[in-house]
Amino acid sequence: MTATLVPAPARAAGQIPGRPAHRDGNVLRWLGAYTSSTIGDNVYYIALSWAAVQAGSPSQAGFVMAVSAVPRALLMLGGGVVADRFGPRKVVIGSDAVRCATVLALAALFLTTGPGLWLLVLAAVVFGVVDAVFMPAVGALPARVTGRDQLARVQGMRGLAIRSANVLGAPLGGLAVALGGAAAAFAAAGALIAVSVPLLISVRMREPAPDEAGDPADRTAWRDLRDGLSYIRGHRVLAPLIAAIALGDLGFVGPLNVGLTLLADRRGWGASGMGWVIAAFGTGAGAAALLLTLRGRLPRAGTVAAAAILGGSVAIGSLAFVPSVAGAVGTALVVGLLAGLSGALCGALIQTQSDPAYLGRVTAVAGIVSLGLAPLSMPLTAAAIGWWGTGPVFTASAAVCGLGGVLTLCVRDLRRAELPR
DSSP, X not given: OOOOEEOGGGGTTOSSTTOXXXXXXXXXXXXXXXXXXXXXXXXXXXXXXXXXXXXXXXXXXXXXXXXXHHHHHHHHHHXXXXXXXXXXXXXXXXXXXXXXXXXXXXXXXXXXTOOOHHHXXXXXXXXXXXXXXXXXXXXXXXXXXXXXXXXXXXXHHHHHHHHHXXXXXXXXXXXXXXXXXXXXXXXXHHXXXXXXXXXXXXXXXXXXXXXXXXXXXXXXXXXXXXXXXXXXXXOTXXXXXXXXXXXXXXXXXXXXXXXXXXXXXXXXXHHHHHHHHHHHHHXXXXXXXXXXXXXXXXXXXXXXXXXXXXXXXXXXXXXXXXXXXXXXXXXXXXXXXXXXXXXXXXXXXXHHHSOGGGHHHHHHHHHHIIIIIGGGHHHHHHHHHHHHOHHHHHHHHHHHHHHHHHHHHHXXXXXXXXXXX
16 A cells, blocks of 8 residues: 655644644544454454353453463564564554454354354464554654654643543443354454555655655664664763663552452452542543643653652552542542553653654564553452552552652653653
8 A cells, every 4th residue: 555645844844834733634534444443453352252262161261361461572572673664554554454364264264153162262363463563653643643742742632542442342342252153243343444545545644754765675674673672872862761660660560450340349348439530540641641632742751750650659669558438439530640641651751852763662672561561460459459468569669660760760761761842
């Protein structure tokens, strides 16, 4: 597919001079594609989990749901190289097309034959492999869709899209399963992912400058990978920023996933109480995304991100000491607001600080930190709570998360990092 390109000089200040991203039709088409694809992902995972439970035992169903994480984590660095060599737009369109075909093939199989567990495993592996190239390309795409001065706003819009997909995807998937079983749910997921393809084709892209594009024929993929890692390691902002993201995620993922479930059980809050706490977190994160969407830029981005990480870490630690559901809901709202703000600002800084030629590889490394390393803390958190209780574990996790804020404040170039005007 040929890309629709806009000359670089006309895009130096944004898609259309003076028009913010949330009013730019080109950005909104990208956002529609991203939202539709993300909702489709949520429906797909509901369908996959239902089909796996029906086809095997609970442990086998858990294996099916987890198997896609392995190729995604192992291959994501290579996916970043692919995104930088061939362009994020082509990679995203191709990835969505493959994902759509895979899900629709599952829908057809369930409609006609009822495939066994091994086909679900195969589909999950395919999704994991495709995600390994899809995710770095998705991260690199905003810089080609809008101007640098609008990237913080776009990160806020992306956060709203993720929250909307999480809210809509599960009920849509459950409704589809209730009406037509796994076949209907897979068909719905495939249709939603398919909507993103023509929208992405219609999105105009910034033409990369000659020094950004380079000539892939002159380089090997291995050399591209080494160059990308060397670029990150030597960058005065990106290297400490990714380290801060790693610390924040390692301290955040465990308590806010498995830790919250165990905390609700020990406090006697029940499933409904835990649901209110999770909803409050999502509301806070959505509010932070909306703030950036409307405001577009916050001054002293590095310092604000550090303050948000530190404040969020204190709120995470205090969750274990709040006795009532109401108090936990209020605390989770603060956690969501500060985590959403710091996450969006860190994402915007990655977008604006990276050379466009390396953005896919930078996004891949950041993705491995969040999707590969951070989830490892969940079983450790569960085991530690069993040994020492929720209070000490939440406090230790908050300290790890807070180290990300301390690092951000201690590194001068990161602390003083600003978003473009």
